[in-house]
Amino acid sequence: MPPVSRREFIKTASSATALGAALSTGPRMLHANPLGLPLGCQTWPVRASIAKDFRGTLKELAAAGFQTIELCSPVGYADSGFAGLAKYKGPELRSILHEAGLTCISSHFSIDELRKDQDDRISWARDIGLTQMLVPSLGGPKNPTMDDVKRAADEYNRMGERAAAAGIVQGLHNEDFELTKVNGKRTYDLLFQFLDPRFVKFQFQVSTISAGYDAAEYFTRYPGRFISMHVQGWSAKTRKIVPVGQDTLDWTKIFTAAKTAGIKNYFVEMDLPLMKASVPYLRQLQVG
Numbered sequence: 001m002p003p004v005s006r007r008e009f010i011k012t013a014s015s016a017t018a019l020g021a022a023l024s025t026g027p028r029m030l031h032a033n034p035l036g037l038p039l040g041c042q043t044w045p046v047r048a049s050i051a052k053d054f055r056g057t058l059k060e061l062a063a064a065g066f067q068t069i070e071l072c073s074p075v076g077y078a079d080s081g082f083a084g085l086a087k088y089k090g091p092e093l094r095s096i097l098h099e100a101g102l103t104c105i106s107s108h109f110s111i112d113e114l115r116k117d118q119d120d121r122i123s124w125a126r127d128i129g130l131t132q133m134l135v136p137s138l139g140g141p142k143n144p145t146m147d148d149v150k151r152a153a154d155e156y157n158r159m160g161e162r163a164a165a166a167g168i169v170q171g172l173h174n175e176d177f178e179l180t181k182v183n184g185k186r187t188y189d190l191l192f193q194f195l196d197p198r199f200v201k202f203q204f205q206v207s208t209i210s211a212g213y214d215a216a217e218y219f220t221r222y223p224g225r226f227i228s229m230h231v232q233g234w235s236a237k238t239r240k241i242v243p244v245g246q247d248t249l250d251w252t253k254i255f256t257a258a259k260t261a262g263i264k265n266y267f268v269e270m271d272l273p274l275m276k277a278s279v280p281y282l283r284q285l286q287v288g
Contacts, residue, residue: 034251034255034266034282034285034286034287035255035258035259035263035266035287037263037264037265037266038067038068038103038265039065039066039067039068039268039279039282039283040066040067040068040069040070040265040266040267040268041061041066041069041070041267041268041269041275042069042070042108042230042267042268042269043057043061043069043070043071043072043082044072044080044108044269045269045270045271045272045275046060046061046272047072047077047080047081047082048081049272050081050082050084050085051081051082051083051084054084054085054096055096055099055100058096058097058100058102059100060272061100061102062100062101062102064275064276064279065276065279065283066102066268066275066279067101067102067103068102068103068104068105068265068267069097069102069103069104069267070104070106070107070108070134070228070265070267071085071104071106071107071108072107072108073107073108073109073110073113073121073124074086075109075110075113075121075124076108076109076110076112076113077108077110088128089127090126090127090128090129093128094128094129104128104129104130105129105130105131105132105265106130106131106132106133106134106228106265106267107125107130107132107133107134108134108135108136108173109121109133109134109135110135110136111135111137111138111139111156112139114133114135114159115155118159118162118163119162121133122162122163122166122168125168126166126167126168130168131167131168131169132168132169132171132227132228132264132265133163133168133169133170133171134170134171134172134173134203134228135156135170135171135172135173136173136175136176137172137173137174137175137176137177137178138152138153138155138156138172138177138178138191139152139176139177140152140177140180140187141177141180142177142180143180144177144180144182144187145182146182146183146190148182149182149187149190149191149194150194152177152191153190153191153194153195154194156170156172156195156200157194157195157196157199157200160195160196160198160199160200161196161198161199163199164198164199169201169227170199170200170201171200171201171202171203171227171228172191172195172200172201172202172203173202173203173205173230174188174202174203174204174205174208174213175205178191179208179211179213188213192222192225197224197225201225201226201227201262202222202225202226202227203226203227203228203229203230204218204219204226204228204229204230204261205229205230205232206229206230206231206232206234206249206254207230207232207234207241209234209249210234210239215229215254215257215258216250216253216254216256216257217257218261219254219257219258219260219261219263220257220260220261222261223260223261223262224260224261224262225261225262226258226261226262226263227262227263227264227265228263228264228265228266228267229258229263229266229267230266230267230268230269231244231266231267231268231269231278231282232244232268232269232270233245233246233247233249233270233274233278234247234248234249235247235248236248241270241271241274242274243270243274243277243278243281244268244278244281244282245278245280245281245282245285246277246281251281251285252285252287255285255287256287259287268282
């Protein structure tokens with residue numbers, strides 16, 4: 001069965017059950033602690049709301065219990081609701097986030113915008129206080145050769161080195177190209193071989209369990225290579241997304257392995273009602 005992409009994944013679940021659970025999540029529930037890290041969420045699922053009311057959307061996320069967010073670049077994601085963020089200068093954007101009770105040190109960028117002018121994107125990242133720049137995919141072909149994977153890795157290593165010189169960690173999400181195979185081998189595994197750990201870290205998309213990519217397995221196999229993860233609940237019975245804690249995943253195992261992996265932050269990424277419904281479980285989850 002083909003993998004469920006993040007865009008498909010956040011559309012698949014019914015929100016009725018999630019809404020009921022979300023009602024128990026109050027604005028004062030602010031101490032999520034599976035890794036001793038702030039509870040975060042990706043802003044892609046609320047992109048339409050951000051386009052209409054950025055400040056109001058931030059306040060809603062904070063009221064749900066989220067403490068930090070991961071943005072999407074107003075250049076690479078201009079057509080997805082984030083173009084309006086370009087009007088804010090760094091101090092103003094940080095002030096808006098602070099007023100909502102949120103922090104932000106990470107954002108997604110398209111590989112194309114980095115190819116076009118990485119220095120400009122690094123400048124924007126530093127201006128708003130980011131320390132992590134992620135791309136969703138290296139954008140290689142659907143049926144890559146080994147040379148295709150090596151070329152993509154070489155290009156991203158250079159980007160990672162340039163970002164590191166500016167004090168930024170360059171990271172790679174796993175979608176599309178990363179989930180292909182070359183001569184029966186997973187492209188994703190090859191990228192761990194070809195990408196330089198000095199300059200490139202990884203961000204794991206938990207929903208890729210739908211294609212057999214197990215988060216705890218990868219965290220254990222590649223210690224120190226990850227920087228963050230996107231969190232989604234997944235039911236193996238229905239093969240649908242569900243709130244975290246109402247699923248069939250072993251989150252204690254995942255978060256325990258995440259320590260070995262080097263995870264510095266994590267971001268819930270689902271339809272908003274499902275994200276809200278996941279907060280109570282994440283708040284009480286304790287990992288030794």
